[in-house]
Amino acid sequence: MKTVVLIPCTDRKRILPSEELCARNLSVGAFEDVAKEWGRHVRSANDRVTPDHLYCGRAYKEARDASNLLGSELCIVSAGHGIVRHDQAIPSYSLTVAPGKRDSVQGKITDTDWSVARWWQTLGEHSSAAVSLSEYFRDVGPDLVLISLSENYAKLLGEELAGLDEGCAQKLRVFGAGLASHLPQNIEPCLMPYDVRLNGPESPLRGTMSDFPTRALHHYAMSLECGRTKGRSLADDRRFIAEELEAWSAPEIPVRKKMSDDDVFNFVLENWDVTNGRSGASLRLLRDSGNACEQSRFKDLFKLAAEDRFKSKKGAAL
Numbered sequence: 001m002k003t004v005v006l007i008p009c010t011d012r013k014r015i016l017p018s019e020e021l022c023a024r025n026l027s028v029g030a031f032e033d034v035a036k037e038w039g040r041h042v043r044s045a046n047d048r049v050t051p052d053h054l055y056c057g058r059a060y061k062e063a064r065d066a067s068n069l070l071g072s073e074l075c076i077v078s079a080g081h082g083i084v085r086h087d088q089a090i091p092s093y094s095l096t097v098a099p100g101k102r103d104s105v106q107g108k109i110t111d112t113d114w115s116v117a118r119w120w121q122t123l124g125e126h127s128s129a130a131v132s133l134s135e136y137f138r139d140v141g142p143d144l145v146l147i148s149l150s151e152n153y154a155k156l157l158g159e160e161l162a163g164l165d166e167g168c169a170q171k172l173r174v175f176g177a178g179l180a181s182h183l184p185q186n187i188e189p190c191l192m193p194y195d196v197r198l199n200g201p202e203s204p205l206r207g208t209m210s211d212f213p214t215r216a217l218h219h220y221a222m223s224l225e226c227g228r229t230k231g232r233s234l235a236d237d238r239r240f241i242a243e244e245l246e247a248w249s250a251p252e253i254p255v256r257k258k259m260s261d262d263d264v265f266n267f268v269l270e271n272w273d274v275t276n277g278r279s280g281a282s283l284r285l286l287r288d289s290g291n292a293c294e295q296s297r298f299k300d301l302f303k304l305a306a307e308d309r310f311k312s313k314k315g316a317a318l
Helices: 031-044 058-070 116-126 133-140 151-156 158-162 166-170 209-225 234-246 261-270 279-288 295-317
Strands: 003-008 073-078 082-084 144-148 172-175
Touching (some): 058 073, 058 209, 116 158, 133 158, 151 158, 172 209, 261 279, 261 295, 279 295
Parallel strands (some): 003 073
Antiparallel strands (some): 073 082
């Protein structure tokens, strides 16, 4: 069985992008203008690497482990590059469709009808790397497509997913949390019924919600590889997962005190030496101390604290 693994890109990258390939530095304009400018920067970039040399973090590792297990191609759905094949060399970049982020392309679009799906469509018209899902399926000819999605990426691909014929749709196995209301009607049955029990004590792949989609995909790949499920029937696959989860329990959620941005910022700086300036260790320490901060919010605040610390030490040395 020829299987393909498709995952959204991650902001965890091994290589810092150039200033030109950070969305914050794009000119403000209409969809067409912003996509054209972005496409020019991408095409003129010289330093390029394959996805395995660019992306990192647990979400990517889980997907890589799943594709290795099945001997399948791992492809990235990127809001900056389109669909990136495993052997395709691309420049590092920082562009997201998530609102409120420093490199969110939404903040550069002046059109009043903003949507992530329209950005994807416009990107495809001006990026040499971008192809549609249907074109990709025709080129590769997979028997089974495992695709993990966040809510933003479900919206990004929504129109393309809705346009897939029934044969292609039946080959999809979709993994993610809170996706049902964001998927087109023809794709809803493809959503595998994993839930918070994947994070519980009986799960072989416990983790956080930020890597939930690829952990769910990896668990399915493990079950597929050992023959516990066959990947031939959506109904059978959904039934298998539901039965598997019956024996698992949800994790206990500790009650933690939510911290303000200033509190998180100061916590990072005060415990810098304790955690050796490591983001993951700092977040664990914060939560172990009975406090709460959502992971992506903490990451942004940690960056600000690290930059502030660097400037302070540089100023003291002058």
